[in-house]
Amino acid sequence: MVVMGIETSCDECSVSIVADGRTIISNVVATQIDIHTPFSGVVPEIASRTHTEWIWEVTEKGLDEAGTSFSQIDGIAVTNRPGMIGSLLVGVCFAKGLAFSLGKPLAGVDHILAHLYAVQLERQVEYPYIGVLVSGGHTLICIVNDYAAIEVLGTTIDDACGEAYDKVAKHFGFGYPGGAVIDSLAQKGDRRAFSFPLPSLHKGDHAYDVSYSGLKTAVINQLDQFHNSEYEKTNENIAAAFQHAAITMLINRVKRAVKDTGVKRIVAGGGVAANSLLRKDLNELEGISGVEVHFPSLSLCTDNAAMIAGLGYHLIKSGEIQGMELNAFSRVKGMRKTYP
Ligand code: KG4
Numbered sequence: 001m002v003v004m005g006i007e008t009s010c011d012e013c014s015v016s017i018v019a020d021g022r023t024i025i026s027n028v029v030a031t032q033i034d035i036h037t038p039f040s041g042v043v044p045e046i047a048s049r050t051h052t053e054w055i056w057e058v059t060e061k062g063l064d065e066a067g068t069s070f071s072q073i074d075g076i077a078v079t080n081r082p083g084m085i086g087s088l089l090v091g092v093c094f095a096k097g098l099a100f101s102l103g104k105p106l107a108g109v110d111h112i113l114a115h116l117y118a119v120q121l122e123r124q125v126e127y128p129y130i131g132v133l134v135s136g137g138h139t140l141i142c143i144v145n146d147y148a149a150i151e152v153l154g155t156t157i158d159d160a161c162g163e164a165y166d167k168v169a170k171h172f173g174f175g176y177p178g179g180a181v182i183d184s185l186a187q188k189g190d191r192r193a194f195s196f197p198l199p200s201l202h203k204g205d206h207a208y209d210v211s212y213s214g215l216k217t218a219v220i221n222q223l224d225q226f227h228n229s230e231y232e233k234t235n236e237n238i239a240a241a242f243q244h245a246a247i248t249m250l251i252n253r254v255k256r257a258v259k260d261t262g263v264k265r266i267v268a269g270g271g272v273a274a275n276s277l278l279r280k281d282l283n284e285l286e287g288i289s290g291v292e293v294h295f296p297s298l299s300l301c302t303d304n305a306a307m308i309a310g311l312g313y314h315l316i317k318s319g320e321i322q323g324m325e326l327n328a329f330s331r332v333k334g335m336r337k338t339y340p
């Protein structure tokens with residue numbers, strides 16, 4: 001079954017053609033980064049207008065690169081939650097138009113579940129696995145039992161991990177998007193220049209939760225208090241110390257999740273899964289008691305329509321399809337202990 005995936009939840013306009021939920025035939029990602037750079041963040045109104053202007057061209061390119069045509073598409077899958085509502089609506093309305101005119105089944109796909117599925121496009125990872133979803137909008141540690149069934153263990157109680165990266169970068173004028181810039185500055189810095197405090201969320205209901213708001217504020221406002229005077233206050237050192245704290249917090253929770261659940265496979269996903277320190281530290285867990293760690297390639301960590309088409313295949317195959325009533329939702333419920 002050949003599925004066309006459509007992703008417009010944030011600032012990437014993407015269309016992909018995937019066969020049988022696994023084989024990527026094409027994956028076109030048109031990023032709006034240059035358009036939003038002057039604002040140091042995504043401007044929702046500009047993002048949705050740009051999706052409207054780009055979506056047709058990106059779709060044609062997706063078909064061209066796959067060497068296929070609409071007649072060979074068996075179904076349409078589109079991100080319909082969560083995300084920026086105006087941007088989501090562009091993809092959803094476009095997908096509805098396509099599905100209606102082609103007479104093909106339509107599936108609304110959860111962006112979070114799609115990030116947790118992305119790795120399956122490159123290798124078959126057996127369920128269950130501990131999912132570590134870290135993006136600009138979400139931070140989630142969960143047990144992934146199947147393509148659409150996860151149990152949330154922990155989440156952020158305030159900012160998402162990528163959001164903290166973006167806000168710290170914006171404050172110091174490091175550039176946009178913040179994650180990749182801080183990651184590369186950090187390679188040249190020394191993390192010992194600052195000791196930023198980590199939240200002590202480790203008890204009861206919060207055993208697997210993270211919090212990035214305090215760390216972000218500490219980095220932005222209280223550099224003196226946490227500064228080790230033997231080191232200079234360079235951008236590189238600030239980046240390295242922030243990155244060390246942000247990733248260590250996450251790794252500690254993941255380790256605990258593996259220990260407590262006995263699930264020995266870890267799969268990361270989302271934009272921050274492209275982070276070099278997260279990849280290094282998670283990979284190091286592989287040496288410990290038979291844990292397997294899987295990351296998607298960098299291009300499948302950040303937003304892309306291949307993961308939407310991949311998960312959409314399973315939804316369509318199992319009859320979880322929608323008609324013209326399909327709607328978009330900026331948020332999803334049940335991020336705590338059950339999901340969706
Ligand atoms: O998954 P994604 O493309 O979009 C959302 O669903 O949010 O993730 C974007 C986020 C941004 O916050 C960006 O700064 C972060 O991923 N990011 C990174 C890196 N590359 C992208 N964060 C840390 N290190 C990176 N190398």
Ligand code: ZN
Nearest residue numbers: 135270271303
């Ligand atoms: Zn995403």
